Amino acid sequence: MKVTFLKTLALSSLVSGAAWAQSSAAELKEEARSIFLTSCAASCHNKAVSPRLTDASGDVDFNAVKLNAARIIARVQDASMPPRRAPASQQITAAQRETLLQYVKSLQTDTPDNAGLPLASLRLASGFNIEVFAKAEGARSLAVHPEGIVFVGTGGFSNVDPNGRVHAIVPTSSGRKVIALAWNLDNPNGVALQGNDLYVAEQTRVIRFKDAVGWVKANVGKNLGKTSAPFTTVYSGLPDQPTHSWKYLGFGPDGKLYLNIGAPCNICLPDRDTYATIMRMNADGSNLETVARGVRNTVGFTWHPETREMWFTDNGRDQLGDNLPPDELNRLTADGQDFGYPYCHAKTISDPTYGKNQDCRSDAFTKPEVELGAHVAALGLTFYQGSMFPAAYQNAVFIAEHGSWNSSRKNGYRLSVVQFKQDAEGKTVATYQPFIAGWLNDANQTNWGRPVDVKNYVDGSLLLSDDQTGAIYRVTYTTP
Known part of the structure; x- marks a missing residue:
């Protein structure tokens, strides 16, 4: 009888304890929801800023919270969170910080393979595979060294690495x-x-890390804390503009360093001729000059391996609806070409405000080689140069599409490919189609990743960065 009573008491205690634990976890989640909605989502991470932490209904998207757990923890531990521009009502207390940390850390206990990312949901052509090559918080632009070292810039639309690192x-x-x-x-x-x-391009300057390759090889594996490699300033005084302020860099076949200066607005007539341009300078920062105008915002350019001409993406303006205007894939064939902004968009679309007195069909404005999807946010691109992929992909243009932010139906969130073929009359015809899709769930309009830049790797594969997850993916091909 006594044994039965003790068993009953123990069972009762276990049930009570389990119920208490479930209640406590549920309460913690609700407290976290309230903090996310009044602070994080209210000030930044809603439909306008990546990573988006709310779903279509405006409630907290806890799957997005889990996928971005490491970044959220780092941000909450940052003393400047929320950003200083947030109103006082959206600032959080020390107790709320601890609640967020406790809740988000609890989501990291069951991280599966592939860094916890649902790679199985991605759709690739037969024979192609994707894996996580590495993770670096806020991964955006990539630069690949012949020894296989990959440098990773951060920043961009939402400053996705609050620590301002280069990895x-x-x-x-x-x-x-x-x-x-x-x-x-x-x-x-x-x-x-x-x-x-x-x-490295910051918002208003370009800096140089001499022998960065040697420095990282000598220091990898060491506990350096927040020690940075030494650098010097190559060029300062780039415009500190409110929008489109992040820069893309690339060395051209001429040995010059190229960079973009985006338009300081969605649509406007810029008040200085350096806005909405692509520029170049000598490697020492001298002789800054404009090579292309009318470029609203490119965050990706490269050079054709045979013709040595520059090709670049350009993001179309917003607020003309879901289907206009297309993003662009452009080719620069001569210095000084004008690509239309703010008067004309895509091939023949006249801007309703600034294009009224312009002929957008005229040769005064250079037309895109390919019109891409509207609002897909086409960023980094590369001509495939490896020997791993089938021959049909040689010199094809792979384009990272970061994804729309203000369309009623999301678009982009994929890696696309443009291939060039000869038609029956001998004319070159471009085909544009998704190559890897699945970072966006079209049915429920949620996304778990945002591609940013794509580069050839030394083994013939492609590397693709994702600033939402911090992943750098490796895309390979195996004969089916």
Whole structure:
């Protein structure tokens, strides 16, 4: 009888304890929901800023919270969170910080393979595979060294790495290691290599890390804290504009360093001729000059491996509806070409405000080679140059589409490909189609990733960055 009573008492205690634990977890989640809605989502991470932490109904998207757990923890621990521009009503207390940390950390206990990312939901053509190559918070622009070291810029639309780092992924005998080359930079989005030197574009300046390759190889695996590699300023005084302020960098076949200066608005007539341009300078920062005008906002350019002409993406303006205007894939054939902004968009679309007295069909404005999807936010691009993929992909243009932010139905969130073929009359015809899709669930309009830049890797694969998850993916091909 006594044993039965003790068993009953123990069982009762277990049930009571389990119920208490479930209640406590539920209460913690509700407290976290309230904080997210009044602070994080209200000030930034709604439909306008990546990573988006709310769903279509405006409630907290807890799947998005889990996927971005590491970034959220780092942001909550940052003393400047929420951003100083947030109103007082959206600031959080020390107790609320602890609640968020406790809840978000509880989501990290069951991380599966592939860094916890649902790669199985991605759709690829037969024979192609995708895996997580490495993770680096806020991964955006990529620069690949012949030794296989990959430098990773951060920043962009929402400053996705609040620590302002530039990362390096270094192959070692015990696997790939990630090291921070620099800390506390101002949106260090653009990265470009010249030999072993790394050039980095912040919002208003370009800096140079001499022998960055040697530095990361010597320091990988060390506990450096927040020590940055030494650097010098190459060029300062780039415009500190309110929008489209992040820069992309690339060395052209001429040895010059190219960068973009976006339009300081959605649509306007810029008040200085350096806005809405692509520019270039010598590697030492001298002789800055404009090479293309009328470019609203390019965050990706490259050079054709045979013709050596520059090709670049351009993001179309907003607020003309879901279907207008298309983003663009452009080709620069001569210095000084004008690509239409703010008067004309895509091939023949006249802007309702600034294009009334312009002939958008005229040769005064250079037309895009390919009209891409509207609002897909086409960013980084590369001509495939490896030997791993089938021959049909040689010199094809792969384009990372970051995804729309203000369309009623989301668009983009994929890696697309443009291939060029000869038709029956010998004319070159371009085909444009998705190559990898699935970061966006079209049915419920939620996304778990946002592609940013794509580069050829030394083994013939492609690398693709994703600033929402911090993943750098490796795309390979195996004969089916």
